[in-house]
């Protein structure tokens with residue numbers, strides 16, 4: 597049996613602070629066509645794919661709001677929705693969302709091949725800090741600008757069960773396991789990862805290693821496909837990791853970007869390969885021992901209780 601879905605990782609290079617949304621959408625369309633030419637049914641774009649990574653700046657309210665989308669599709673993004681539906685290609689797109697009642701999220705949507713939005717995920721793990729830290733060479737103010745989303749879910753789409761996560765979520769094993777426990781066979785992850793980590797520059801040279809380490813482990817330990825897609829290159833003076841990749845349930849990378857600019861790589865992801873792992877070494881029903889996993893959900897940190 598096989599259940600192939602041809603997936604494109606549509607990596608973006610830098611987006612300048614002044615680059616209009618409509619121009620970014622032109623770039624997304626080029627990547628969409630490239631993916632389509634290579635047989636992709638699903639094109640995955642990065643986190644916050646419509647703007648520069650604005651959490652690097654301490655912004656006043658008016659400036660900040662200008663980075664958020666209040667509708668989707670919007671007049672600027674409608675050409676992407678229309679062209680994708682015309683080609684019969686679905687896509688996943690990350691963007692900053694402001695809801696009608698004024699909530700702010702770091703969001704990704706999944707759009708089916710007919711143009712229908714079938715899933716909306718709001719980032720759970722928000723990294724960085726809340727206040728201005730002028731001693732840093734750049735800020736990471738996700739914890740100020742976004743609220744955490746309510747949780748992980750999967751949706752039936754593209755012939756399988758699809759999950760989404762966003763950037764920092766990929767570093768947490770709970771992300772993949774909670775998705776796998778809801779049947780995820782393919783998890784889509786966009787990211788913006790600065791190469792320099794101000795709290796501990798000793799980690800800088802390990803960014804690419806850690807990126808693959810967490811996503812490959814998540815794929816293997818949960819018997820699922822993982823697609824990680826970067827906005828890479830030097831954006832407004834900040835170097836960001838590229839290295840977008842498509843990872844099989846074995847943990848093996850089957851496609852990988854080689855530049856840090858706009859680039860598409862494609863892989864045929866056979867969703868039936870998940871079963872090989874989920875029915876053997878990671879047969880959850882047979883081998884998991886949730887009665888021993890209580891500390892995973894009853895605390896955030898190590899217990900301070902006497903033992």
Ligand code: CDT
Pocket residue numbers: 643723724736762763764765767787788789790
């Ligand atoms: N966008 C995002 O979540 N980036 C973080 C940067 C490191 S934490 C400041 C990441 O986990 O890649």
